[in-house]
Amino acid sequence: MDKEQWQHKGAGHRGRLRDRFLVSGIAGLSDAEVLELLLSFGTPRSDCKEAARALLQQYGTFSKVLDAPPVSLAKIKGIGPKNSFAIQFIQAVAGHYLKDRIRGKRYLHSSKDVADYLIYSMRGLKIEVLTVLFLDSSHAIIDSEIVAEGTLNVNTVYPREIIKRALDFHAAAIILAHNHPSGELRPSHQDIRLTKTLFLLCSCMQIQLLDHIIIGNGTFSFADDGMMTTIRETCQRTLSSLTSS
Known part of the structure; x- marks a missing residue:
């Protein structure tokens, strides 16, 4: 399978994950699939499925993946600087959202x-x-x-x-x-x-x-x-x- 064919297949898989999220929300995806989509924001032309699985295998839970320090993330195969940034950024966004949500209440x-x-x-x-x-x-x-x-x-x-x-x-x-x-x-x-x-x-x-x-x-x-x-x-x-x- 050449690179163009692989990209088309990968795009179809990610499209199906996005569609499932739009229909069922985050509950419609496994932790590995959530991480796969998250990593795809950092490296859209790479296969992120194995990297997502490696993260869960290394840290055990989705929350521990988000809490992992950049130095530790860099040791995981398939996790480069862009993927590491995506994980750190979404973790920070989640914390900011929760903090902002309580203001004024x-x-x-x-x-x-x-x-x-x-x-x-x-x-x-x-x-x-x-x-x-x-x-x-x-x-x-x-x-x-x-x-x-x-x-x-x-x-x-x-x-x-x-x-x-x-x-x-x-x-x-x-x-x-x-x-x-x-x-x-x-x-x-x-x-x-x-x-x-x-x-x-x-x-x-x-x-x-x-x-x-x-x-x-x-x-x-x-x-x-x-x-x-x-x-x-x-x-x-x-x-x-x-x-x-």
């Missing part, structure tokens, strides 16, 4: 969208990252920012910087979120201590700390677990004792 009515964004943005990270969601007085989400990386505790997180950013956004409330690379969901003693410290300082600035969410093998919410209520009551007693003395 009330947190209490879109907690699933928030969880989707946090899980996606923190999934697979090798280090701990602390993200803060900034909310207005109606608890609509203004924006989110990563404010700390590395080992997160009261000695490495700077509350004044978080409060400064909240004031910059004119935020009335914030939500903390960080990941556990180990996958463990239960908060550590350091996580609880950090939450208490930030809650107390935010209260002094009339900013509400609504929740602290941990991303691991799933999600853990201080608010849903009742821990925020306990922390709130403890801090209120502390503040009362300070103002009455």
Whole structure:
């Protein structure tokens, strides 16, 4: 089969994949077929079927392929700079879309969208990252920012910087979120201590700390677990004792 015949056959195969997507959406394609189409954007004249299969064999899941670093991707047969760029770009686009989707929405009515964004943005990270969601007085989400990386505790997180950013956004409330690379969901003693410290300082600035969410093998919410209520009551007693003395 000459090159022209192969290209015609490959174009027909990709056309059928595109048609199936238009009819059934992403659910109509296997992970390998999704990757094959994605890689074809980077190298439209190449056969991407084997490269797509090699990616899944190497990383195990579609999400882990998207999370793979460029240096690692370059070691896969059939993955060149253009394919690597396509994978990195679509991963970044997905994260941008999820973040943009939550802006302006009330947190209490879109907690699933928030969880989707946090899980996606923190999934697979090798280090701990602390993200803060900034909310207005109606608890609509203004924006989110990563404010700390590395080992997160009261000695490495700077509350004044978080409060400064909240004031910059004119935020009335914030939500903390960080990941556990180990996958463990239960908060550590350091996580609880950090939450208490930030809650107390935010209260002094009339900013509400609504929740602290941990991303691991799933999600853990201080608010849903009742821990925020306990922390709130403890801090209120502390503040009362300070103002009455």
